[in-house]
Amino acid sequence: MIRKLRWRFISTAMLAFFLVIALIASFVNVANYCVETNRLDDTIESIINYDPYQRQFGGRGPGGVMGGGWGSGGDNTPMEPFRALPDVEANYMTRFFIVAIGDDSSVLFTSLEFVASVDESQAVEYTIQALNGSADKGYIGSYRYKIIDADDAVVVVFLNCEKELRSMHSILMMTLVISGAALVLVFFLVLLFSRKAIQPIAHNIEIQKRFITDASHELKTPLTSISTSVDVLEIDRGSDEWTDNIRQQVSRMSDLVSQMVALSRLDEVKPVPDKEQFDLTGAIWETLEVHIPQAKASGRTIKTDIPEGISIVGEKSSIQQMLSVLIDNAVKYSTEGAEILLTLKKVKNKVHIEVFNPCNYEKAPDVDRLFDRFYRPDESRNTSTGGNGIGLAIAKAVVEAHGGKISAKCPDGKSMTITVEL
Numbered sequence: 034m035i036r037k038l039r040w041r042f043i044s045t046a047m048l049a050f051f052l053v054i055a056l057i058a059s060f061v062n063v064a065n066y067c068v069e070t071n072r073l074d075d076t077i078e079s080i081i082n083y084d085p086y087q088r089q090f091g092g093r094g095p096g097g098v099m100g101g102g103w104g105s106g107g108d109n110t111p112m113e114p115f116r117a118l119p120d121v122e123a124n125y126m127t128r129f130f131i132v133a134i135g136d137d138s139s140v141l142f143t144s145l146e147f148v149a150s151v152d153e154s155q156a157v158e159y160t161i162q163a164l165n166g167s168a169d170k171g172y173i174g175s176y177r178y179k180i181i182d183a184d185d186a187v188v189v190v191f192l193n194c195e196k197e198l199r200s201m202h203s204i205l206m207m208t209l210v211i212s213g214a215a216l217v218l219v220f221f222l223v224l225l226f227s228r229k230a231i232q233p234i235a236h237n238i239e240i241q242k243r244f245i246t247d248a249s250h251e252l253k254t255p256l257t258s259i260s261t262s263v264d265v266l267e268i269d270r271g272s273d274e275w276t277d278n279i280r281q282q283v284s285r286m287s288d289l290v291s292q293m294v295a296l297s298r299l300d301e302v303k304p305v306p307d308k309e310q311f312d313l314t315g316a317i318w319e320t321l322e323v324h325i326p327q328a329k330a331s332g333r334t335i336k337t338d339i340p341e342g343i344s345i346v347g348e349k350s351s352i353q354q355m356l357s358v359l360i361d362n363a364v365k366y367s368t369e370g371a372e373i374l375l376t377l378k379k380v381k382n383k384v385h386i387e388v389f390n391p392c393n394y395e396k397a398p399d400v401d402r403l404f405d406r407f408y409r410p411d412e413s414r415n416t417s418t419g420g421n422g423i424g425l426a427i428a429k430a431v432v433e434a435h436g437g438k439i440s441a442k443c444p445d446g447k448s449m450t451i452t453v454e455l
Contacts, residue, residue, distance in 0.1 A: 038234065039227050046223045047216070054215055058208040065204050069197045073177040074170065076118070077192050080129055081181060083117040089131055089144060090181055090188050112144050128193035132160040133186045141186050148193060160189045172198075252290050259283050289423070308435075311349045313384060314341055317377060320356045328364045328373065335360070338376045345384055345455055347435045355431040356386070358424040359451055363390035366449070386453040394446035403441050404429040428453075 081090060089112065118124050130151055133142035143153050151159070163171070163178045164187065170179040175195040181188045260283050263276050317339055328335050345352075363373045367390035376387040402408045406426040432439040437455040 039231050042231055043223050043227050047220055050219050051216060054212045058212050061208055062205050066201055069201055073192055073194050073197060076127060077177065077179045077190050079117040080115065080190055083115065085113040089142065090183055112146050115147060130156055130191050131188060132156050133183070133188045134160060134164065135186050159191060163189050256283055256287055293423070308347050310344055310346045313343045313345050314339055314377065316349055316353050317356060320353050320360065324357070324360045324364065331364060332369055333364055333367055333371050333373055335373045335375060340377060343377060343379055343384060351431045351434065355428045358428040359388045362424055363388050366392055368393050384455045387450060389448065389450045392447060392449050397443050397446035400441040400443055404439065
């Protein structure tokens, strides 16, 4: 239990740190993306609003739409140097090109004076991709574009943003590397300090286990004395309903003490230290030899589907204790005259044990809590049958001590199926 508690603490701490570091990394990258994109869009707006370029966007100045069409006399007139940005050097480093497409999808104008890596055919191809998109601005390759509606055409401005994209990619990779390194470092720090963090809890659990063990030994003496006194009374006066009730309650108390001790042992770091390979088929039949007559005496029958020759590695006595709990639970809480089915099968390298029994719960039990200590789905029926809610908790502890899983299904309260996977 301590080991599981420690790893649960580690996993919770790591999950919390992962969420925080992921949130920070996401915020940094999204913020950087937004800042760079806004800056690129501002540069594109500066290109569009630069007075000497107004004729390229259908303006009314010389050479514009109202002044003779796209370019003088229909020719691509060279554009003036770009000087719209406050930073003089940034003007010379701004690389862009412009393409205008007419209403008949013809290319009216291309300006490639400020870019060297794109020819006219590539510029037109980029423009078609941009126009086929759903947004009026975005990224294509290493360019940021914006679409502008002119009087008789559509103009697309492409701004080279290769440097900005490299910067965003570098920051993304840097945050991933730093986040990964931070996760590894924090994991080792949490691993180092986790033992100290749960030490008070471990100490309390150790005290609790010691109390259970000591109390069980202290209780055994008076229980034995009471049982002996009942025997003497019955010899002297004969048995009656009072001595029968005392004997029944002593037996129930003795079972409870034994189960508490068993649970305490299963909470240890190595609850089943003596694991060895044994014949599971034979172990099940040995357990059934005790329960089949008991089931028959209570009006139930146990049917089996148990193939020969199935073996596992584990502690035989613990596995038999788990099987005994499951069969006893099925017999106690099944309906009158019920047929209980115990199935054993091997699937690849795993062993599946299923115990099925009809039942009659007024309300379907909470199967997620069924294996909790002292949980009893039907208080009245469990009291009448002598259940105390520890048996299935012991079964779960045994299964988990062997690295297995146990689960239950009771969808309608009319049938219960408990499955063990080892």
